[in-house]
Amino acid sequence: MRHADYVAAQSQSKSASSALTASWRRSLVKHGLDPADARRPERLTDAELSLRREPLGAFLQVAGPQLDQLFNLIGASGCMVLLTDSEGLVLDQRAGDADVRQFQEWGLSRGTDWSESTQGTNGIGTCLVEKRQVTIHRDEHFHTRNTALSCMDAPIWGPDGRLMAALDVSSARSDQNDRFNRLIAAQVAQTAKVIETMFFKASFPQARIIVAPDEAPDAAVLLAVDKDDIAIGATRAARRVFGLEREGAFRPLPAADLLGREDDLTGFDKAERAAVARALARAEGNVSAAARALGIGRATMYRRMARLGLNEKDL
Structure with a gap:
């Protein structure tokens, strides 16, 4: 049975209930896509892409070195690294000189739309729809023209808790297997976490x-x-x-x-304890120096320490 016919049959089968067939069904029924459609994804103009990238400039600056590092790990095996926005538009990429033209033939390049609503089941689009890490391997893709690809993806969440991007590694190696996919998927997830962490700190x-x-x-x-x-x-x-x-x-x-840090202090006592503790830490445990920094006498400092449960021996 042809791939397109199989996808169409499974998409309409009432007994098919896997996450993959649910994605196929969305692609066929909800989005009205044809699995036999051989057209490549359309690409934005450079000006249009620049407008889409502009609001995410700070994020892309943080992510760039991590894309480089990921590509240095997996690029020699013929894989490509892609970063998209939350709608599946490719904003950045890393690919070897010998591979980039072939990936472009598949539509894997900056400015192309890999949302599930336009490209059917694929690593990027399905990751964004299901908001989880996914691997779409070869004939798990909705479109027949994408069945030579294996795609490993992980979502990246913004500082506001909203879905911000997808990180993708795509490969067209004929010997790509499940074990290799799992190794790459783990690295993709780790890199996505690093990007999220770094951008959160920068925010x-x-x-x-x-x-x-x-x-x-x-x-x-x-x-x-x-x-x-x-x-x-x-x-x-x-x-x-x-x-x-x-x-x-x-x-x-x-x-x-x-x-979940609990103690017997309430209200302003907690704030005062924090202030005294900071002064003591800055003074490296020297009570006299900490008292001077707070503008109080040494005896007063000791009384406050006792009331607030700060022990000089523990400093």
């Missing part, structure tokens, strides 16, 4: 970045905390871990409340 330049104790290996569980120990930002994974709104505006909260 809160004046804040301390705290890694949650139960950080997941495949997700960046980070909080941005200001000088007053107020959490002012959280990654998508951190929002999930701490039961916060998944995306959008972040409501500032005391970091101690999120991290």
